[in-house]
């Protein structure tokens with residue numbers, strides 16, 4: 001075989017994609033996954049809002065189905081995410097009054113993480129333990145019921161429980177800080193959080209870099225000044241002894257101009273430059289895209305009428321590899 005997963009493996013890396021359960025019923029889609037991925041991650045099925053849509057209704061059917069699919073196809077299974085500590089992405093029932101005080105809140109969180117991480121141990125080789133907990137502007141922890149009850153300890157508790165339930169898994173903090181202008185305060189906040197975790201002995205192994213890029217054009221966007229700032233950030237993270245994972249790569253070309261062919265070429269050139277930079281760091285262990293086929297991308301949900309349909313992923317709507325695919329292959 002000579003898919004992206006094999007090319008990555010030849011360099012000691014993993015390549016994969018987010019998968020939605022509905023895609024498992026699409027034979028052609030499954031064929032793409034089998035040919036090109038060495039790992040998969042659930043796009044939504046392992047989030048708290050999917051597993052606990054109501055207070056006591058544990059729903060593991062979709063997450064289990066993906067786990068069985070991964071096992072049957074000898075694919076690694078990445079876990080996402082034990083705690084998306086963001087007020088917009090918790091289950092609806094999980095409000096400030098859902099628990100009987102701070103101790104009850106903490107005990108729920110410990111129980112939840114222990115149960116979910118334990119269920120998929122040892123299959124899940126890596127977990128995004130905490131996702132997007134930092135406000136990108138203020139750098140403060142986002143004000144969820146967990147944060148309000150537990151303060152900064154919310155992060156420590158999540159990692160402790162994940163470690164206890166899945167001792168063999170690599171544990172990461174995952175967020176969308178990027179090389180883009182306006183992300184300086186977000187990057188600084190991530191560094192502060194990681195430094196604090198490392199110095200307090202919280203069991204964190206690496207940083208998940210989502211890698212959702214907003215795109216206009218390559219020369220303007222991924223300029224050498226921005227690459228320099230980005231390397232400065234990665235140097236600090238790796239200097240703490242942490243690994244790096246590109247966890248949700250895609251390119252939102254909504255602000256780009258030009259024909260599909262021109263946009264695809266730009267997206268591919270950016271992807272190559274970006275992955276070359278990331279793979280300069282031996283600490284980068286894996287690359288996952290957030291989906292494989294353009295029309296399935298989560299970004300399409302934000303496209304308004306009359307706007308261009310985005311071309312953010314490695315395959316077009318007929319499941320043919322695009323220039324972005326070749327760019328990933330070349331970067332490996």
Ligand code: XIL
Pocket residue numbers: 043044131210248298
């Ligand atoms: C997105 C999914 O792709 C959507 O289907 C869902 O409606 C919302 O979440 N950062 C993350 C991912 O960490 O979990 C998000 O996934 C995309 C942004």
